[in-house]
Every structure is written in C-alpha cells, then in structure tokens.
Amino acid sequence: MSIDVNNESGTEVDEQAILDIARYALTRMRIHPLSELSVIVVDTDAMEQLHIQWMDLPGPTDVMSFPMDELRPPSKDEEEPPQGLLGDIVLCPEVAKQQGEDASTQHSMDEELQLLTVHGVLHLLGYDHEEPDEKAEMFGLQAAIVDGWRAERGLTGPSPAPTVS
Numbered sequence: 127m128s129i130d131v132n133n134e135s136g137t138e139v140d141e142q143a144i145l146d147i148a149r150y151a152l153t154r155m156r157i158h159p160l161s162e163l164s165v166i167v168v169d170t171d172a173m174e175q176l177h178i179q180w181m182d183l184p185g186p187t188d189v190m191s192f193p194m195d196e197l198r199p200p201s202k203d204e205e206e207p208p209q210g211l212l213g214d215i216v217l218c219p220e221v222a223k224q225q226g227e228d229a230s231t232q233h234s235m236d237e238e239l240q241l242l243t244v245h246g247v248l249h250l251l252g253y254d255h256e257e258p259d260e261k262a263e264m265f266g267l268q269a270a271i272v273d274g275w276r277a278e279r280g281l282t283g284p285s286p287a288p289t290v291s
Contacts, residue, residue: 127152127159133167137219140236141167144217147240150275151247155199158209163250165215165243173218188221189242191249198252215246244271 129148131141144165152163168176173186180190195210222242223235248264255261 127157128162129165130163131165131167134172135167135169135219137167137169137235139167139217139219139239143236143240144243147272147275148215148243148247150278151244151271152212154271154274155247155251157197157199157212157251160209161197161212162210163212163215163247165217165246167217167219167239170218170220173216173221176216186218186221188218188225188238189246189249190216191246192216193250193252196252197250212247212250215243215250217242217246240275241268241272244268244275 127149129145129152131145131148133139133141144167148163148165152161153159170186173190174184176190177183177185177187180192181187192214194213195208197208197210197212200208217239219235219239222238226233226235226238229238245264245268248268253260253264253267255264
C-alpha cells in the first residue's frame with residue numbers, strides 16, 4: 127500500500143502513527159494492497175480555505191476527505207478487491223488538539239489525529255454519518271479499527287471517543 131504523509135502544518139505530529147493507522151484501516155477494510163492514499167497535515171488557515179472552498183462553511187475543520195477512484199471495500203464474495211487511488215485526507219492538528227482537550231475522554235492531539243485518519247479513510251470508502259443509522263455504522267467501525275490498532279500496539283487506556291461531527 128502506498129501511503130504518503132506530508133506535514134505542511136508547522137506543528138510536530140506523529141507521522142509514523144498516522145501512516146500506521148491508515149495502513150491498518152485499509153488492510154482491515156480489505157483494500158487492494160497496491161492502492162494509494164495521500165494524507166496532508168495543514169494549519170488552520172489552509173484548512174479554513176479548503177472548508178470554505180469545498181463545503182461552503184466558515185472556519186477550519188478537523189478532517190476533510192477527497193476521494194479519487196471511489197473505491198469501496200469488497201463484498202464477501204469478491205476474491206480480489208480493485209486497485210486504485212483512494213484520494214486525499216487533510217488533517218488539521220490545531221483543531222485536533224482542541225478537540226482532544228475538549229473530549230469527555232481527554233486525549234492527546236496525536237490520538238485525535240489517529241482517530242481522524244480512520245474517519246477520513248472511512249469517508250474515502252463511501253461511509254457517511256448524515257443519517258442516524260449511517261452514523262452508528264461508521265462510528266462503530268471507526269471505534270473497532272482504532273481499538274484494534276491500539277490493541278495490536280499494546281496501548282492502554284480508553285480509546286478516544288469520536289469527536290468528529
């Protein structure tokens with residue numbers, strides 16, 4: 127799997143953890159191992175510009191996803207998932223830091239960025255949270271992926287609760 131993490135934010139983030147959890151999420155979702163993903167970490171000004179341009183909403187947000195080939199997890203009867211370009215995930219560490227501090231289970235900026243990376247991957251794969259049933263499915267899957275990744279690494283303590291809107 128080709129995953130590029132490009133930190134343009136000026137904030138130090140755990141790029142290896144972002145890469146690792148993205149790879150874990152894509153493997154768990156059975157995405158073709160030759161698929162490509164780009165993760166870009168930006169400051170609040172750049173994120174605000176993207177948020178206005180693409181969502182017509184003011185202010186910076188935590189994560190945005192820009193799908194390319196609209197890949198989806200393969201069905202159970204598909205033997206080989208299709209290969210392609212997943213797209214881009216854009217993360218904003220300053221927003222992530224604030225969300226981690228404000229969450230009911232306070233956690234670090236890096237833990238929030240890990241959660242947001244999985245959230246972004248799921249959006250690239252067609253998951254959404256507009257309707258209550260969609261939200262339950264997406265956030266349940268998100269929690270299972272983050273918990274599985276943390277367990278594999280022997281990380282203790284509660285997983286970050288979903289803080290994305």
